[in-house]
Amino acid sequence: MTSHHDTGAKTVAEVGEFGLIRAVNENRRQPSSTLLGPGDDAALIATPDGRVVASTDVLVQGVHFRLDWSTPEQVGRKAVAVNLADVAAMGAVPTSVLVGLACPGDTPAAMITELADGMWAEAAAAGAGLVGGDTVQADQLMISVTALGDLRGRDPVTRAGARPGDIVAVCGRLGWAAAGLAVLHRGFRSPVSVVNAQRFPEPPYAAGPAAAEAGATAMIDVSDGLIADLGHIAEASEVGIDIRTDALDISHRLIEVGTALGADPLRWVLTGGEDHALAAAFPPFAELPEGWRRIGSVTMPGSGLTVDGEPYHDEGGWEHWR
Amino acid sequence: MTSHHDTGAKTVAEVGEFGLIRAVNENRRQPSSTLLGPGDDAALIATPDGRVVASTDVLVQGVHFRLDWSTPEQVGRKAVAVNLADVAAMGAVPTSVLVGLACPGDTPAAMITELADGMWAEAAAAGAGLVGGDTVQADQLMISVTALGDLRGRDPVTRAGARPGDIVAVCGRLGWAAAGLAVLHRGFRSPVSVVNAQRFPEPPYAAGPAAAEAGATAMIDVSDGLIADLGHIAEASEVGIDIRTDALDISHRLIEVGTALGADPLRWVLTGGEDHALAAAFPPFAELPEGWRRIGSVTMPGSGLTVDGEPYHDEGGWEHWR
Numbered sequence: 001m002t003s004h005h006d007t008g009a010k011t012v013a014e015v016g017e018f019g020l021i022r023a024v025n026e027n028r029r030q031p032s033s034t035l036l037g038p039g040d041d042a043a044l045i046a047t048p049d050g051r052v053v054a055s056t057d058v059l060v061q062g063v064h065f066r067l068d069w070s071t072p073e074q075v076g077r078k079a080v081a082v083n084l085a086d087v088a089a090m091g092a093v094p095t096s097v098l099v100g101l102a103c104p105g106d107t108p109a110a111m112i113t114e115l116a117d118g119m120w121a122e123a124a125a126a127g128a129g130l131v132g133g134d135t136v137q138a139d140q141l142m143i144s145v146t147a148l149g150d151l152r153g154r155d156p157v158t159r160a161g162a163r164p165g166d167i168v169a170v171c172g173r174l175g176w177a178a179a180g181l182a183v184l185h186r187g188f189r190s191p192v193s194v195v196n197a198q199r200f201p202e203p204p205y206a207a208g209p210a211a212a213e214a215g216a217t218a219m220i221d222v223s224d225g226l227i228a229d230l231g232h233i234a235e236a237s238e239v240g241i242d243i244r245t246d247a248l249d250i251s252h253r254l255i256e257v258g259t260a261l262g263a264d265p266l267r268w269v270l271t272g273g274e275d276h277a278l279a280a281a282f283p284p285f286a287e288l289p290e291g292w293r294r295i296g297s298v299t300m301p302g303s304g305l306t307v308d309g310e311p312y313h314d315e316g317g318w319e320h321w322r
Numbered sequence: 323m324t325s326h327h328d329t330g331a332k333t334v335a336e337v338g339e340f341g342l343i344r345a346v347n348e349n350r351r352q353p354s355s356t357l358l359g360p361g362d363d364a365a366l367i368a369t370p371d372g373r374v375v376a377s378t379d380v381l382v383q384g385v386h387f388r389l390d391w392s393t394p395e396q397v398g399r400k401a402v403a404v405n406l407a408d409v410a411a412m413g414a415v416p417t418s419v420l421v422g423l424a425c426p427g428d429t430p431a432a433m434i435t436e437l438a439d440g441m442w443a444e445a446a447a448a449g450a451g452l453v454g455g456d457t458v459q460a461d462q463l464m465i466s467v468t469a470l471g472d473l474r475g476r477d478p479v480t481r482a483g484a485r486p487g488d489i490v491a492v493c494g495r496l497g498w499a500a501a502g503l504a505v506l507h508r509g510f511r512s513p514v515s516v517v518n519a520q521r522f523p524e525p526p527y528a529a530g531p532a533a534a535e536a537g538a539t540a541m542i543d544v545s546d547g548l549i550a551d552l553g554h555i556a557e558a559s560e561v562g563i564d565i566r567t568d569a570l571d572i573s574h575r576l577i578e579v580g581t582a583l584g585a586d587p588l589r590w591v592l593t594g595g596e597d598h599a600l601a602a603a604f605p606p607f608a609e610l611p612e613g614w615r616r617i618g619s620v621t622m623p624g625s626g627l628t629v630d631g632e633p634y635h636d637e638g639g640w641e642h643w644r
Contacts, residue, residue, distance in 0.1 A: 035373060035478075036478055036480065039558075040412070040478075040480045040481055040482075040558075041377060041408040041409075041411040041412055041481070041541075041542060041543060042375045042376055042408045042409055042411070042412045042414070042469075042471070042478075043375070043376050043377070044373055044374070044375055044376075044412070044473075044478050045373065045374050046372065046373055047369040047371075047372055047373055047374045048372060049369075050368065050369055050370060050372060051357060051366055051367065051368055051369055052366070052367050052369045052374045052470065053364045053365070053366055054364055054365050054366075054367060054418070054420055054453065054454060054468070054470065055363060055364035055365065055420070055454060056420040056421065056422045056454055056455050056456050056466070056468060057422070057456045058423070058424055058456045058457075058458045058466065059458075060424055060458055060459065060460045063458060063459055063460065064458070086363040086364045087363075087364055089363040089364070090362070090363055090364045090366070092364070096376070098376055098377070098378040098468055099378065100379070100380035100422065100466035100468075101380070102382055102464055102466075132376060132377060132378055133378050134378050134379045136380045136381075136382055136386070137382065137385055138382040138385065138462055138464060139461060139462050140460055140461050140462055142380075142424055142460060142466075144378070144380065144422035144424075144456075144464075144466030146420055146422075146468035147364075148374065148376065149364070151366075156357075156358060156362075156364075156366050158358065158362045159362055159363070160362075219363075220363060221363055236362075
């Protein structure tokens with residue numbers, strides 16, 4: 001994929017900062033919202049709405065990805081996807097991405113251009129462009145991505161608007177990345193569909209604005225796990241949430257993998273992070289947009305986060321540092 | 323400065339991700355442009371102009387700062403200042419900052435809140451707020467900052483608009499950070515004014531929009547050194563630039579330090595980076611805004627970057643990886 005980049009077998013130290021920036025940005029196609037792309041002190045992006053949605057996430061090698069498990073292109077896709085999912089979870093349409101990249105000087109330049117290929121591919125899939133960034137030297141590969149988006153005149157859908165009686169629904173895969181992680185930890189590399197879900201998420205970007213349009217009262221992207229992230233909505237909205245396990249559509253693929261590894265696929269679905277599905281609350285009689293499926297209800301304040309009406313004692317979820 | 327944060331002597335691992343985010347954001351005052359601050363999937367910032375200026379820079383411990391030379395508060399100021407200077411160099415008014423922070427789990431939480439104090443102080447000095455971010459674990463302290471700004475209806479001032487005959491002018495200090503670095507490398511800690519210039523820049527934020535208002539044809543912030551950065555303007559504008567050394571107002575403080583260390587203060591002024599002064603081209607008869615001083619002229623294409631009419635053979639400047 002990188003044969004068009006003239007970096008040969010050189011390291012980033014040999015190619016130099018400006019050569020690297022050139023290699024990462026040449027032959028790329030910016031969306032029309034990019035009024036001024038990379039190459040100046042700053043980028044300029046259209047915000048027709050008069051507001052801009054902005055989110056930053058940092059991925060660190062060995063913590064958020066492993067280069068013996070993922071290709072640089074997959075890591076690039078993941079770094080951009082996790083950020084664009086945050087933008088979509090506000091109900092916004094992604095417009096652009098800025099990338100801060102730190103890596104050792106002896107990193108092959110081709111690795112960075114492959115990483116950039118993945119970033120550009122994922123940004124393009126959401127209609128966004130890479131508009132700027134910075135590359136610096138560090139002991140460890142680290143990727144910081146800031147994603148921007150436009151609400152197209154709608155109110156942002158925060159975590160705080162869910163009301164008792166609302167429908168709770170999700171769009172996108174749940175538990176796949178966790179299943180993939182379990183597979184990789186056992187030293188396997190298949191089934192590929194499950195393993196790839198761990199390598200890079202495929203967030204349903206368009207489902208965020210569609211949910212906002214349909215009147216979603218609260219929304220979040222499932223990065224820490226369904227229970228943990230619905231817990232964030234419950235806390236911010238000061239309500240309870242009950243998940244119905246019979247409404248969780250567990251893929252036969254996850255059941256197969258669970259059986260093979262002696263693991264419970266329901267646990268992956270309830271607690272597995274990194275799939276970046278969207279979860280939202282909708283008014284009781286809302287018509288759910290395409291791809292959204294009901295999985296529970298918003299309950300009264302004080303009733304907490306329950307599964308089939310009972311507290312779930314194996315919370316899982318992912319918090320850094322702990 | 324951090325006595326109001328309830329983190330005691332704990333490490334970031336002990337405080338946890340959510341505790342850290344709380345400590346960093348509590349008791350802070352957002353500007354009116356922050357429509358939705360930290361705590362949700364993304365922030366929402368007003369962009370009354372219908373466009374947003376965006377820039378990202380990454381600072382790495384041991385590469386861009388040293389904690390035996392600078393306090394965490396000074397590092398925080400620097401991380402934000404270098405980004406806000408990029409926004410100002412487009413002629414924009416800074417509105418907000420997003421921060422991606424990576425550090426080892428055994429980092430004292432108080433260090434991170436001090437870092438945040440510095441970030442908040444610098445952002446506030448420019449009228450901006452910290453609107454979001456991410457904290458993750460890594461082997462090395464790394465700070466990635468994205469700064470956003472508003473052009474207030476003006477065209478962006480890029481590097482590409484300088485024309486032969488234009489005035490070349492600067493606003494802000496030149497050579498101070500380089501002098502401070504020379505002092506620190508010799509193991510000294512004074513004069514404090516010079517050493518502090520290395521610890522954190524004080525970019526003249528308001529001078530960027532003022533220059534745009536006065537008709538600046540090209541602008542850049544001096545991060546790599548005056549010759550290197552004016553070279554970027556010359557290249558992007560396809561012109562030459564001549565700097566007149568008799569117009570460079572070399573502070574007696576730099577002359578003193580140069581004498582003490584046996585170094586040439588003119589070289590610091592011409593090649594020293596990290597002061598984040600602003601350099602710009604103005605039309606021949608423009609009235610320079612307050613604080614701007616003429617240091618040279620834009621010359622014909624092909625004449626290159628000259629000092630007193632001669633090529634300068636000791637380019638200096640700072641390029642990563644090389």
